[in-house]
Amino acid sequence: MSYPERKRKKTRWSTPHSTPNPSLPDDLLLSIFARVIFARVSRLYYPTLSLVSKSFRSLLASPELYKARSLSANTESCLYVCLRCCSGYRWFTLCRKPDQTITNNKERKSSGYALARVPIPGGSPNVRSSSLVAVGSDIYNICGSINKASPSSSVSILDCRSHKWREAPSLPVELCSVSASVLDQKIYVAGCYNQVQGNGYPDSRKNSFEVLDTKTQIWETKPVPCCSGRIYNFFNSKSTCIDGKFYVVTEDRGSEVAYNSKEGRWDSKELGMGGFMFSDSYCEIDNVLYSLSDGAFRWYDTEVREWKDLNGLFQLPKFSASACVRLADYGGKMAVLWDQLPYHYGYQKEIHCAVVERPTRYEMWGKSCEIWGKVEWCDLMLTVPTSYVLVKVLAATL
Incomplete structure (x- = not known):
């Protein structure tokens, strides 16, 4: 039985009116x-x-x-390290490395961290430890001179996002000595400048106190301290910010003066802060000042008003009094970097890094208390020529 052939009904598809909607390029x-x-x-x-x-x-x-x-x-906080070498300055940043194990005579587990070289177009300007501060994602270099014989007023900024230096508004005066600290996104700079005689030769050093508002990029000259008739010498001074005040410790290690930013005045209270601040191995974390001096870690705050031992750092080596160690506030933790010669002395030395968990305060009887720290990790970061010098460690926020 044959069936008649069915005619296929042609279906006519209607196409809607096309609208211009170009696709985005693949890149x-x-x-x-x-x-x-x-x-x-x-x-x-x-x-x-x-x-x-x-x-x-x-x-x-x-x-x-x-x-x-x-x-x-x-x-997050990102750690930056500055080293000085014969050809200038080299910057590194802490990173995670893909390989989690390293071999050194016997295989051991690595921390998983390393210092990666930061490629900076055009290189880095001259820097000093006391002139480098971090504000947000920027690292400020106050006065681009490496010695006190060449005063400078230049200010430059390292953008930690692009790793490029740019110029910033210069200081109102050329400083031969500078110490900078950050408080509420303002940079406080205590320093000295040379007062020049009519014959062109420097007569004497004068104190300078300048404040940079990083939001407006405007410098403001503040009055220098003169408390109870005493004039404080800012040459070779050290500074820090605690409890909303800018503290300056003078070179004689016995004098401190504090600037109250809210009241706009200086206060000269002998707090005993300066005894362990002249090794460049100190930092402030949560209004507590930490220092490594004479091979021992100590802490200080304005409540206790005395230097006390920092406990618990058993994994760190015993540092000699001449060791080059740098401390930094690493997002509430404490970063510790130091250099040391290997057992088989040659033409190279090692750069080590340790991160200490946020120090914990334990209240004791009365006003007595203790602070304990715990080493989170500790590892060898770099092997560099012995001519390299560890200049500064600081953390930017990105």
Whole structure:
């Protein structure tokens, strides 16, 4: 039985009116996708990611990425280390390394951290330990001179997002000695300048006290301290900020003077703060001053008003009095970096790093109390020529 052939009904598909909706270029889509992903990745991995390609390296330095990090509340403290060598200055940043184990005579587990070289176009200007401070994602270099014989008023800023230096408003006066600290996004600078005679030769040193508002980028000259008829010498001074005050410790180690920023006045109280601040191995964390001096870690605050031993750092080596050690506030933790010669002395030395968990205060009877710290990790970071000098360790927020 044959069936008649059925005619297929032609269906006419109606096409809607097309609207102009061009697709985004592939490179733009990749950029947007990567920016969203990278904004949620710890910056400790950025040095490794930058090795993938030039586009990744460019993306990791883009302002849009850090804006996305800020909007996603994913900012973090990033540790930066400055070393001085014969050819200038080299900067490094703490990062995570892919290889979690290293071998040194016998295999041992690594901390997983390393110091990655920061590529800075054009190199770095001259810096000093007391002239480097971090404000947000910027590192300020107050006075670009390496010795007191060449005073300077220059100020430069290292943008830790792009790793490029840029010029900032100069100081109102050329300083031959400078010590800077940060309080409420303002940089307080205590220093000295040379007063010049009519014949062009310096007559004497005069104190200078300048404050930079990092938001407006405007310098303001403040009155220098003269308390109870006593004139304090800011030459070779050290400074820190505790309890909302800018403290300056003078060179004789016995005099401290504090500037109250809210009241706009100086106060000269002998607090005993300065005895352990002249090794450049000190930092402030949560209104407590920590110092390594004469091989011992100590702490000080304005409540106890005396230096006390910092307990619990059993994993750290016994530092000699001449050891070059630098401390930094690393997001509430304490970063400790030091250099040491290896057992088989040659033409190289080692740069080590340890991170101490946020120190814990234990209240005792009366006003007596103790602070304990616990070493989170400790590891060898770099091997460098013996001519290298550890200048500064500080943390930026990105």
